[in-house]
Amino acid sequence: MQSTWIGVDIGTSNVKAVAFDENGGVVAHATGTCVTYHPRNRFVEQNPDEIYRLFLHVIRQVTEQLRHKNATVEAVSLCSAMHSVIPLDAHNRRLTRSILWADNRSEAQADALKQASVFPKLYSHTGIPAHPYAPLTKMVWFRETQPRLFSRIQRFVSQKEYIWFNLFGKFHIDYSMASGTALLNNRRLKWSEMALQYTGIRATQLSEAVSTYHVEKLTNPLLCRKLGLPSGTPFVIGAGDACLANLGSGALAKGVSTLTIGTSGAIRQTAATPARDEKRRLFTYILDETHFVSGGPTNNGGNVLEWLSKHLLLKDPNELLALAENAPPGADELLFVPYLLGERAPVWDAHARGSYQNLSWQHTQAHLVRATLEGIVLNLNQTRQIIDGQLSKTQILHANGGFTQSKFWVQLLADIFGIAVKVNQSGESGCLGATMLAMKSLGKIDSLEKGVQNCVHFAETYHPDPSNRAMYRKVNKNFGKLIGQWKE
Incomplete structure (x- = not known):
């Protein structure tokens, strides 16, 4: 029976699931198209629940293909487009749609950050330039332009965190995705107090930052049936698409x-x-x-x-x-x-x-x-x-x-x-990179370099x-x- 590793890429245009063998060969593949909304000039949004359903759908399609090929799944690992923002209320219900990296509503906040005396030191902490793509600027936009809504926001998450919470009931963000927010000190691997103070939020309004090798096992019976996976299948939280494209290439x-x-x-x-x-x-x-x-x-x-x-x-x-x-x-x-x-x-x-x-x-x-x-x-x-x-x-x-x-x-x-x-050779570098993280996380390979040697x-x-x-x-x-x- 053939062993496979599933990488799921939660992109802007598509959500893809690809099953690879241990040498990086594609065994099964499924993709679904994301719907993007432009409610106002410079606004670019998606519905997080639609993306979650698409995520479940493509995994199910892949596991169906694997079942017919008599193949097993060792783990599922996630890759995701970075910089999305979804505000949640005290009951973990979303207050808006997901605001994407391409959304430019926070242009004025990015301009102000670029001119702020604190920015050079803030950049030294986070490594993220001042631009509307950064979640930090979008959070400031909420504070400055939507004060009543901002007062109701108990947590900010990305599309990937939203999916992870729906799978496991836990608010986790991997170091890779966190490093794209402009809120993480990427040398200390902790939320930057300077960034939090500038944004006007508390650390408790952000998810717990964890290693890109972090594993949770899927045990929810309903989800296991929906996805066609056995109970206890390891899910590796993975990383952002930029990092995994480098690894997968x-x-x-x-x-x-x-x-x-x-x-x-x-x-x-x-x-x-x-x-x-x-x-x-x-x-x-x-x-x-x-x-x-x-x-x-x-x-x-x-x-x-x-x-x-x-x-x-x-x-x-x-x-x-x-x-x-x-x-x-x-x-x-x-x-x-x-x-x-x-x-x-x-x-x-x-x-x-x-x-x-x-x-x-x-x-x-x-x-x-x-x-x-x-x-x-x-x-x-x-x-x-x-x-x-x-x-x-x-x-x-x-x-x-x-x-x-x-x-x-x-x-x-x-x-x-x-x-x-x-x-x-593979056009799915993000999914391939995600599977290599999973292989290292579960001890299949001893280094990412070894994964590149075997799979790229x-x-x-x-x-x-x-x-x-x-x-x-x-x-x-x-x-x-x-x-x-x-x-x-």
Whole structure:
């Protein structure tokens, strides 16, 4: 009978459950689409109960597949999108929907934090830049704009904590998710008194912070039947998606960075100690007590191509990718700043906006598409340069996310970054990372490095085209100048 490990990724767009064998091979897979609500301008929300039901559904689908394959489940481990906020009342009932990382309602609170005299020291505690994506700024928004509601809030949780409470009746948050709140001192692994004081909440309004290896056993008979799992199945609390994407892509060694482009995007590197950028442009999250993931996320990834498809050129995204190949590298000096949704790294400015520069009569639809794709990658390369200065120079890049389905786009990445790009074989790096945490937690492997050696596999490697090197050095420099107003 085959043993499997289930990783569940509670994402923004989808909830996925994937069962892997001990060598990282996919045995079963299920996914469900999340519904996102935009009740007002800059508000981005989801219904936590809908996401919980989706979570139960995808696990049940996977266990049904495993039953037909005569396979057993060793453990279930969780990966989750970070930075969501759900306020609960004294009876643990939610007072609003889940407020997501992409929600910008707390722009004014983030601006005030950035200017506050306490912020440099607060960043040194938490490693989180001042931006509306941070739960801290959303909690301050509740206090300043919704005082009556704020007075009723007895606890703030994330979507992952909401699910964990529904499973086990306990309010736990793993160190990884906690490190993304801007409230955790990620060196001491305790809630920061300075952050609590600034926010105006008590430590008792937050969950108990626990190791990413923390285990609870599922014993509720109703839930066991719903999920198709035997009583006593271990659930490992796991970590945030940024950390588990690094682990699942095999990026633990010095000089190895991971780049993901899906709806949004990010570039990250793993180190043995928390990084601190004196200009406060990088985040640092906790994978476990000896692995810290630092980098920068972008709001503007594959969603920019979707915008170009739906609102500007009115062509299918695959048609646009083919069209881009007809334009020369550098798009005949056409530059695109991709800040359609404000931006996190490298500028950390929710007010930033996108633009085409140097647009002229000679530029065609092909130029517009190529410049758009280049702009997304050029922006991530700005963050790569900051990471290289703070941690280790990136020698090789591990790539994952939906963009890797386009050979053209991955080659563009190698050319603009000027380094080799290895594409992960598994498109489910978050789920795979979660299962490796579970394997270490339950003693199947003795280190995460061993898990990477056993479970992480690669498809193709792309090398930069030497003939484009000089061109893209110039384009990178020009792009850096173009976004200088926000960088400063």
